[in-house]
Each structure stands twice: as structure tokens, then as C-alpha cells.
Amino acid sequence: MSSEGAIPSVGFPWGTFIAVIIIGAFSLLSLYLGFEAIASGRTEDANYYILLGSTGFAAMGYMIFRSRVTTMRKPLIPRVEVVTTLECPKCGFKKVRGFKRGDYVFKEDEPCPNCDGILTITRIHRREKKRKARR
């Protein structure tokens, strides 16, 4: 694991921050000039400045969004929930519980609460996330 310093560490995106400030200042100025132009009846100038100001704000929003994506702290490895299904071969009793270390398919695990049989693990799988129904 040598040369760990080769990759810059995660820090505040200063470059993006400065660019956002500069673009923001220009955009505000453009909007101000745009509204001033409206007040003085110069419609063409007003349209131009407002367009420029809005474009600047859109670019700012995009830059903030991009930098947020790269610096956002996401769980690295999303732990999936795994469930174990146990069934009694004698009476058909079924039980579902969370996976425990040492569980494996076809393991005879614990006595059946309904009869004198032994609950056997028949399924181990991850619990599927419920998908939102699309309208």
C-alpha cells in the first residue's frame, strides 16, 4: 500500500467555490442591469441582461450540483439485509428471521415449536427493496 499520497485527499472544492462566487457576482450585476433597463424602457437591453444573469445562475447551480455529487458522503458498501427461512419438514411450520453467522442452506437449526421436528434452513437470500410503483 505504498504511495498513498498520490491521490489528493477529499477536501473543500475551493476552485469550484471561487468560480461560483465570480459567476454569481456577474450574474447579479447582469440581473441588476436588466431590471434597471426595464425601468428605463430599454426592453432589448433588459432581455439581454436578464438572459445573461439567468444563464449565470444556471451555471452556478450546475457547478454546485456537480461538486456536491463528488464530495457527498455516501455509505461505501450498502449492507444488504439477508433473511433466513426455516421450515419444519414434519409439520410445514415456516419461520423467517434475519441471517445469523453460521447459517447455511439445509442446516438443521433449531427444534420446531409446533412438533418434535427440527427446523431446517431452506432459503437464505437478500431482502428485496420494495420498488415504488410508477404512475
Place this chain on the structure above:
Amino acid sequence: MLQQPSQFPPPKSDIGVLVQIIFSVAFLLYLLYAQRIQSITMLKQVEGTLRRVKALRDEGRRVSIEAIRELGKPDRDPTPEVERFLEHFFIQPVSLDPAGIVWKLEQLLNVRESKFEDEVKAMAPGASESELNNLENLLEAALALNVYYKVIRHFYLLGKKTMNLYIIMQIHMLLPLLMREIEAYSAALQAFREGMPIGDGVGALVAAKLMRGYEKREVAKDIVAAEIPWEGRTLIVLKAKGPGGNVGKPGDAIRNILRERGKEVKAIITVDAAGKLEGEETGSVAEGIGAAIGGVGVEKYKIEETAKEYDVPLYAVAVKEDITEVVAPMPSALFDAADKAVEAIRRLILERTSEGDTVIVAGIGNTIGIAQ
């Protein structure tokens, strides 16, 4: 009255002139430095991904050390051994003269396997046989994450050093595909640490469902087989020995059975998980011809060679799954698919063999979390 068309942007005011200049400078800059800007943008994206891969690699290392401490109860800190393990490499045999390369590759793989087993045993003296297999799988997943990290870092640093668009582009274009594989390996950490069945185990699960309740014997290294009478035929079902993480040597097992039974065997059916194409459903079952088995190809070669020697037809049943599911905890759809695969095998046997025939059914894949 017609209006005079206005200039856009209007240069009448001072600010208009200033904006004109800014636009012109921006245009010139883009004209001259477009490729450099593109390279920097791509490098930034690679850098972001690289940070994530590094974090995943570190997580793999951390999880491995933690699992060894927990299961193996070593009397000293296993960190240096784990770090040495993660730097392990494998040199493929020379292929200038390809005749006999499979056996050379097999010999190297056997050495690698026995070295890994010994190293894991030394690191985790208190672990059981199954736990040792799981730890070995876990370390191999961590090793794979380390290799991915180092390769991406290599291209990133090379691109940064040369600022060559085409070097940067190579890694940038491959990143989405590499990330799918990297995320699959990181999902494997949980499965191998806890000993959960994984997507690749669906072939072993099918065999386990068929052989359950029958007497088993070891027919090759880490492969168990059971003889099952069914519809007047004899099914010899085999799978890797579970419930520890194991794939065994199914090629050797099929060769040993054919040597024992010779011309009695009328069909070999291999069942394995197969990568699905986008648009296909996880857990869909397909039938085909040939040996359904992945890996570097040594076991596949042995199965094909033996089948040809004894003139036995090879049939395959594939259970489709996404690449991200191969080493991740098994999804429910694959568990359901195992029953469909059993039905497909039974139908295949009825259609392609007669009463009195012997059929080999080989459940291929990692049997972690699946007994027999």
C-alpha cells in the same frame, strides 16, 4: 414602421462592451484549450471515482483484518500478512507455443491455491475448515479491489503526468464498466465475511436440491457426488463441498466418474450461473449445448476433453444473473430460479436419455452458505 434590428449583445453601454470582451476571450480560450479543458474535466471525474475505489479497497482490507481477528483468533496482529497477501500477483504461462498451456496453467493455479490455503491457515489458526474457505474468498475479493484500485490509479497518474487526452480517455471510457465489477466485489465482502450464499452459488444450490437426502462421497478435490435413481435412470449429481466458500475441481470429478462408469454415461448436464444481458431478467433459465462453467478455462477444458474422449453429449442449463449479483448475497429471484433449473434438468434428462442410462449432473459455482 420597420424597426432597426438590434445587435446582440448590445454594445452601446460600457458594461455591454465588457461583456463582449469576456465572451470573445472565453471563445478564444475555448478554441485554443478545448482539449486541455476536456482532459482536465475527465481527469477530475476519474479522480472522484478513484477516491471511491480507494475507500472501497481500504474497506476490503479493514473487513479482512477484522474477520481474521474475529474468526481466526490469531495470537499476533494479522495486518502485515494481510497487506502482503493483497499485493499477491499471478503470472500467466507463456502462450507463444500454446500446446499444453492448460496443464501449465493448472499447475500454477494449484500452487496458488495451496499457497493461499497455507497463508490463510497461518493467519487464522483458530478458524474451522468452512471459515478458512470463507476467509480465503474474502481475501481474494480484497485482493481484486486492490488490483482495480492500482490499475485505475496508474492510468490516472499517467494521464495527469502526460495530459494526453487519449490516455485519459481510455480509463474514462472504461470506468462505468469497471465500477460495476468493483461494486460487485465490494458487495462480496459482506457475503464472504458472514458465509452467505452468493449469486454464483445457484448451480451448487440446484445440485444440492437434487442430491439432498442421498449418500455422498468425495469424487475429486472438494467435490462431492451422490447417486440418485430417478425415472429408471441413474443420476450422478455433483457439486463443490459446502458450506464453506469453495468451487472444487468439477473437471477432475467428471473425468473420474467417466473413468469409473465409462460408456454407461449417456449425458453430462452442467448447470451454472451465467451473466445476463441488459433487458434479460435475473433468474431466467436457459438451456444450451456445451459446458456451462466459468473461470480461467482449465476445468472447462477438462470437461470438454473427457466428454469428447468418451463421446458423451454435453448439455448446459444457465441461470441468468447480473454481474453485480455474482458475488453479492443471493437475491430471492435466484433462489426461485433454482427450482426452475431443477425442472429444466429433469425435462432434459427425460427428453435426451432412456431408461437404464446414467447421467452426470454437475452443479457448478461457489457453494458458500450451501451444504449438500
